[in-house]
Amino acid sequence: xxxxxxxxxxxxxxxxxxxxxxxxxxxxxxxxxxxxxxxxxxxxxxxxxxxxxxxxxxxxxxxxxxxxxxxxxxxxxxxxxxxxxxxxxxxxxxxxxxxxxxxxxxxxxxxxxxxxxxxxxxxxxxxxxxxxxxxxxxxxxxxxxxxxxxxxxxxxxxxxxxxxxxxxxxxxxxxxxxxxxxxxxxxxxxxxxxxxxxxxxxxxxxxxxxxxxxxxxxxxxxxxxxxxxxxxxxxxxxxxxxxxxxxxxxxxxxxxxxxxxxxxxxxxxxxxxxxxxxxxxxxxxxxxxxxxxxxxxxxxxxxxxxxxxxxxxxxxxxxxxxxxxxxxxxxxxxxxxxxx
Numbered sequence: 269x270x271x272x273x274x275x276x277x278x279x280x281x282x283x284x285x286x287x288x289x290x291x292x293x294x295x296x297x298x299x300x301x302x303x304x305x306x307x308x309x310x311x312x313x314x315x316x317x318x319x320x321x322x323x324x325x326x327x328x329x330x331x332x333x334x335x336x337x338x339x340x341x342x343x344x345x346x347x348x349x350x351x352x353x354x355x356x357x358x359x360x361x362x363x364x365x366x367x368x369x370x371x372x373x374x375x376x377x378x379x380x381x382x383x384x385x386x387x388x389x390x391x392x393x394x395x396x397x398x399x400x401x402x403x404x405x406x407x408x409x410x411x412x413x414x415x416x417x418x419x420x421x422x423x424x425x426x427x428x429x430x431x432x433x434x435x436x437x438x439x440x441x442x443x444x445x446x447x448x449x450x451x452x453x454x455x456x457x458x459x460x461x462x463x464x465x466x467x468x469x470x471x472x473x474x475x476x477x478x479x480x481x482x483x484x485x486x487x488x489x490x491x492x493x494x495x496x497x498x499x500x501x502x503x504x505x506x507x508x509x510x511x512x513x514x515x516x517x518x519x520x521x522x523x524x525x526x527x528x529x530x531x532x533x534x535x536x537x538x539x540x541x542x543x544x545x546x547x548x549x550x551x552x553x554x555x556x557x558x559x560x561x562x563x564x565x566x567x568x569x570x571x572x573x574x575x576x577x578x579x580x581x582x583x584x585x586x587x588x589x590x591x592x593x594x595x596x597x598x599x600x601x602x603x604x605x606x607x608x
Contacts, residue, residue: 269470293345298521300356301363454478483580
């Protein structure tokens with residue numbers, strides 16, 4: 269197997285957040301090219317179209333001119349964005365301008381690294397070449413079945429598995445400098461199926477791993493919906509209790525309609541802190557609403573929040589842990605704010 273058996277999340281050589289908070293600019297900006305998805309996976313809120321309609325969430329693709337405005341906004345920050353993550357709620361490939369977004373961001377000089385996450389079912393040879401030529405640094409591919417019937421059962425969508433593998437093979441063979449990472453839920457796989465997964469994709473990826481399903485989406489009962497009991501973390505790690513969310517200190521997320529959420533898991537749009545149609549990214553990042561979210565977490569108030577209170581991302585998905593530094597960071601943020 270050519271690929272390295274390693275989780276898609278980079279766990280090595282991470283910046284110690286307690287040494288850099290507060291950040292002048294976010295490390296990571298999530299931007300959702302499309303809030304739509306062609307799959308209807310049980311484990312994902314976007315897959316429940318009735319549920320999404322009930323939230324009133326905008327369903328569509330991000331306007332390219334609005335995206336360009338966001339990239340232009342980045343010039344207000346003192347340094348380039350570390351990571352532009354072109355993924356949030358939907359399937360990015362449903363936005364036909366995705367390669368143009370990558371190319372524009374790369375050409376701006378304001379973005380150091382660009383990645384995306386896709387189910388890859390909509391990849392064509394032309395789309396693959398366009399993404400690579402545009403300068404995509406990494407593509408995370410979610411495999412949701414090992415046969416036609418598996419895909420239909422898990423995603424409620426027809427996918428030709430043989431063609432699916434061929435699409436990924438073509439991308440890998442033409443990837444140039446783009447890293448190909450492949451992951452799949454391993455909860456329901458037999459030992460033979462796990463071997464088949466690695467044998468099928470291990471030579472057409474740079475990094476490959478099996479993950480466990482995690483209850484990361486707030487206010488969305490994955491266990492109940494899938495009829496399972498989750499007993500371990502996403503990488504078989506222990507389930508831990510973390511008080512302070514680290515993500516609100518180094519990332520924020522732009523939804524496909526231009527609204528901005530404090531959290532990339534805000535699928536129901538209950539945690540909006542701004543709108544790039546009306547404000548710059550810098551104004552939102554340094555704004556009062558983001559600041560208040562950060563202070564609340566440092567004060568130990570996360571579990572009182574109606575959305576953040578039962579966050580499975582924090583308990584199951586191995587986030588950075590800054591709990592022991594909360595008091596110091598709270599004092600630091602309050603002092604800085606008082607000086608402004």
